[in-house]
Amino acid sequence: LPKYFESTKIHAAGLLVQDYSHHYSHWNAVSSLGDWLKEEGVPGLSGLDTRLLTKKIREKGALLGRIEIDLDAPGPDFEKMVSPNARHLVDEVSTKEVKVYGKGNATKVLAVDGGMKFNIIRQLVKRGVELTVVPWNHPFAAELHKFDGLFLSNGPGNPTMCDVTIKELEKVVNFPDDQVKPIFGICLGNQLMGLAAGGQAKKLPFGNRGQNQPVVNHQTGECYITPQNHGFVIDCDTLKPGWKTLFTNANDGSNEGIAHETRPYFTAQFHPEAASGPTDTEFMFDTFLEACKKPTDKITFPVRKPAPPRPDVKKVLLLGSGGTSIGQAGEFDYSGGQAIKALKEEGIEVVLINPNIASVQTNSDDKSAQKADHVFFLPVTPEYVEEVIKKEKPDGIVISMGGQTALNCAIEMWEAGTLQKYGVKVLGTQVDVVINTEDRQLFSDRLNEIDEKIAESYSADTVDEALEAAKKVGFPLMIRSAFALGGLGSGICQDEAHLREMASKALSVAPQILVEKSMKG
Numbered sequence: 001l002p003k004y005f006e007s008t009k010i011h012a013a014g015l016l017v018q019d020y021s022h023h024y025s026h027w028n029a030v031s032s033l034g035d036w037l038k039e040e041g042v043p044g045l046s047g048l049d050t051r052l053l054t055k056k057i058r059e060k061g062a063l064l065g066r067i068e069i070d071l072d073a074p075g076p077d078f079e080k081m082v083s084p085n086a087r088h089l090v091d092e093v094s095t096k097e098v099k100v101y102g103k104g105n106a107t108k109v110l111a112v113d114g115g116m117k118f119n120i121i122r123q124l125v126k127r128g129v130e131l132t133v134v135p136w137n138h139p140f141a142a143e144l145h146k147f148d149g150l151f152l153s154n155g156p157g158n159p160t161m162c163d164v165t166i167k168e169l170e171k172v173v174n175f176p177d178d179q180v181k182p183i184f185g186i187c188l189g190n191q192l193m194g195l196a197a198g199g200q201a202k203k204l205p206f207g208n209r210g211q212n213q214p215v216v217n218h219q220t221g222e223c224y225i226t227p228q229n230h231g232f233v234i235d236c237d238t239l240k241p242g243w244k245t246l247f248t249n250a251n252d253g254s255n256e257g258i259a260h261e262t263r264p265y266f267t268a269q270f271h272p273e274a275a276s277g278p279t280d281t282e283f284m285f286d287t288f289l290e291a292c293k294k295p296t297d298k299i300t301f302p303v304r305k306p307a308p309p310r311p312d313v314k315k316v317l318l319l320g321s322g323g324t325s326i327g328q329a330g331e332f333d334y335s336g337g338q339a340i341k342a343l344k345e346e347g348i349e350v351v352l353i354n355p356n357i358a359s360v361q362t363n364s365d366d367k368s369a370q371k372a373d374h375v376f377f378l379p380v381t382p383e384y385v386e387e388v389i390k391k392e393k394p395d396g397i398v399i400s401m402g403g404q405t406a407l408n409c410a411i412e413m414w415e416a417g418t419l420q421k422y423g424v425k426v427l428g429t430q431v432d433v434v435i436n437t438e439d440r441q442l443f444s445d446r447l448n449e450i451d452e453k454i455a456e457s458y459s460a461d462t463v464d465e466a467l468e469a470a471k472k473v474g475f476p477l478m479i480r481s482a483f484a485l486g487g488l489g490s491g492i493c494q495d496e497a498h499l500r501e502m503a504s505k506a507l508s509v510a511p512q513i514l515v516e517k518s519m520k521g
């Protein structure tokens with residue numbers, strides 16, 4: 001299998017983007033996106049108003065489209081165009097022959113390929129599975145006695161076209177108790193299982209797409225953030241007795257998975273294997289393989305450790321971003337504004353200190369639905385923040401929404417004992433975490449503790465120490481400033497003279513620098 005791809009080719013008929021970067025810089029890239037599309041004969045267009053297209057889809061649902069090169073060509077007759085949903089897409093992409101991956105591994109799993117992503121194979125094989133992959137129309141029911149479990153893969157298109165697969169599944173799910181084998185299905189696999197269990201497949205207006213779809217597990221009550229890409233969904237109202245809804249989309253209430261009440265059959269409409277993440281539900285592969293070892297046990301999912309108790313605060317001080325200029329630190333204005341909104345929704349009184357009157361978070365007019373209760377246009381420094389604490393008496397403080405200015409202020413106040421003196425709880429990111437990430441040496445130490453690979457580096461408090469460190473790592477090298485606004489003073493140094501110059505500048509604004517081996521070589 002290719003190391004980084006999910007398939008052997010591009011399956012999209014075309015690519016439309018608003019902006020396209022003609023220069024690629026990913027460390028693992030060997031060609032541009034445009035060159036890759038050209039190699040595979042897939043057209044790509046940039047400079048389009050993709051938001052307008054999105055609005056049309058939102059209003060009318062998924063639409064047939066066509067790329068026209070000739071501006072004078074007559075408009076296409078969409079009634080004569082063949083919809084992809086009218087094609088048997090699974091038959092087009094499913095394997096044509098039986099393949100075996102991880103040969104010799106202990107756990108034997110039969111996988112029905114409806115267009116299986118390669119990372120599903122990787123996830124199963126790395127867990128000790130010998131995976132036998134068969135075409136979508138393979139008579140697998142008669143062979144299942146040779147295996148420890150059955151896997152149903154993802155795939156494109158209308159699931160009702162996979163009539164052979166559904167009939168085979170109907171046989172399998174009705175096996176006598178002594179022949180039961182665990183079944184796990186993903187995406188199309190969920191739809192096929194749902195159809196075999198008596199459900200009905202329905203076309204969604206535009207489907208559920210993206211990497212941040214919230215899904216509720218009805219067994220544990222937990223909510224997962226999941227990656228999704230499907231246009232069909234199972235209506236569970238007609239499921240046969242013995243089946244139940246396992247997962248539900250928290251946004252639109254659509255089905256995201258089913259399970260049998262007594263047998264080890266379960267599915268997910270989302271993608272636990274997604275290589276791009278999030279990986280919240282990757283544990284489902286472990287759940288399936290545990291069932292393969294103990295097929296008579298009930299399917300259970302691990303319950304995450306409980307969240308820490310919610311802090312009992314009624315009034316919170318938010319440290320704003322301090323003085324900013326146009327085009328600088330706008331992200332902290334946004335994050336601070338969102339923090340105010342979230343705090344207000346929880347019924348918490350919010351006090352904001354921010355000297356910048358030209359920011360969204362300091363808006364005090366009636367148009368601002370979620371605004372701070374009290375705004376102090378004062379510098380974000382320990383002296384002024386302490387005065388605000390004396391006056392307003394907050395019981396909590398948020399330090400992580402104001403960028404470097406707020407972080408440095410909070411560290412100084414914590415080390416001086418000011419926050420402890422007034423009994424102000426730090427909410428969210430704690431001060432020790434800030435210090436461990438801002439202090440370059442401590443950050444390297446923490447990464448080494450978890451065996452995370454990092455470049456060779458040494459901390460330096462003086463120019464002379466930086467020069468000594470340079471002898472160990474060699475030139476060119478990277479210096480990184482600690483506790484500095486926007487990483488001011490950081491950069492590549494080509495030789496000793498360059499290092500002296502940059503280190504002097506960096507140490508004039510930061511107490512410490514990290515001298516690091518350059519990854520450019």
